[in-house]
Amino acid sequence: MTAIQSRKRYFFYIPLVLMAIFYLIPIYIMLVTGFKSFAEVDLQTMWRLPQGIHFDNFVEAFTKLAPHLWNSIKLVIPAAIISSILGSLNGFVLARWKFPGADVIFPVLLFGMFIPYQSILIPLVQFMREINLYGGVWGLVLTHVIYGIPITTLTFRNYYATVPKELIESAKIDGASMMRTYFYILLPLSLPSFVVVLIWQFTSAWNDFLFAVVLTSPENWPITVALNNMAGSQIIAWNVQMAGSFIAAVPTLLVYIFLGRYFLRGLMSGALKG
């Protein structure tokens, strides 16, 4: 507790509430616009509350975006699951086993998290063309899995490094092999890390635009590319764009609302990815 008198502390709420309004403005405008009827929609009255609840905008946006939402789901689920399994196995081996060269691998992985993907984009496209995955969702899954290896591995590795050595040693004395130790001791312990990494990969794959726009053909566009395309077109009204934006934001927002604790931990542990 600080020494500032309690009456004075009420003034702290003024900037806090003002900032809360700033952060909520975009959500407000998405929802308010989304629930208006087509007749009510007008840029000049965009801040007004809707008269009654209508779903015109959401229905219109959803019909336009549904195939792309489906593409995003097809992309995000395998990408998150494969990434987590790989990350867990890698993290386990790197945390428990000091093999020659382990000190080099760590920074090499770490730097891989930070690179601007523009510096690998041309070879990536050539490579995907070569193996016939260019244009489709699976090429994008593979991309997210590979470029997710550094962050997933490091998150798990940092977690496994905190597991007491005695636990592993005693398992070894009992004659458990490395894989038994992993499956029976470390894996159950690391369920929270799985949630962290799953959420992290889910969010970054769902929100990705750069890889998607370069690697997929229009029918396989995930939601971000489709939404951006919608926003750039002159034909689709701004109110439908707002509703579409909200639809695109809902999955990751839900994850944040219900699993925020884990989301935050991912943010802080990997501290560091943009």
Add this chain to the structure above:
Amino acid sequence: MQSRKDQLLGLALVSPSILAVLIFVYGFIAWSGRVSLSQWKGLMPDYTWAGLQNYIGLFTDPRFRIDIRNTVVFTVLFVGGCLVLGLTLAILLDQGLRGEGFFRSLYLFPMAISFIVTGVVWRWLMNPAQGSRISGLNLIFDQLGLDFLINKWHTTPEWGIAFIAIPAIWQMSGYTMALYLGGLRAIPESLREAARVDGASEFAMYRRIILPLLSPITLSAMIILGHISLKVFDLIVAVAGKQIPLDVPAIYMWTTTFDGNFYGRGASIGILLLLSVAVLVIPYLRYTLKNEAEL
């Protein structure tokens, strides 16, 4: 000591991933480097040696000069804005107020949203139309009598890029706040008490004691935000599409390569971006890893 069998198994488990990173990160960087030194223009790969021609071309290219200038303006405002806002909010939230958790979650939620969604919404909030077609934030300013705030946002000549920093700050300032809040929580209460006993005012305590103790956090935040800023791409595309006044290296790379088929030039922009990020990130990683090793 592990048995030999376990060691082999461990190696078998990690080597595919490590190999993948070596190829897809480092191998591809080398490949991009090679493309950047080639004459490749058009759909068919052409690795004819061009020396540094692409790089020299960029530094005499007026568009690339706009890109660098835009990146600098954007970075200064975005990083500066996030730091000031993040630190202020963290200090306010660290006062032990009721509802702290609620505000904290609220400030942080934009992190969960994609830059595309942010961009599309802010595109309408920053609608530059004026007069009878006024809308977005300008409309609010108009109705509140704050006419002097009405402006052309990202369509402002020359300084449009500065307004792109607003949605970017909206998205990332909460994250900066969380970093600072973590740092504040790690400062032992005894230190603050000691300062108060010595008669330091709250303000002096923050300036002389807390802020210097937070400087490692400021450094990390600057590096994380700075490297995001160098890579900024989707946000600008979603707010304004591809327009030269708002151009940045990441957008130039994208359009020149995949719309214009100037692969050699695109690759050299990619490599320059990588170098600028590396200059920022490598010393930081070395420092972080060294500290971790000492723990």
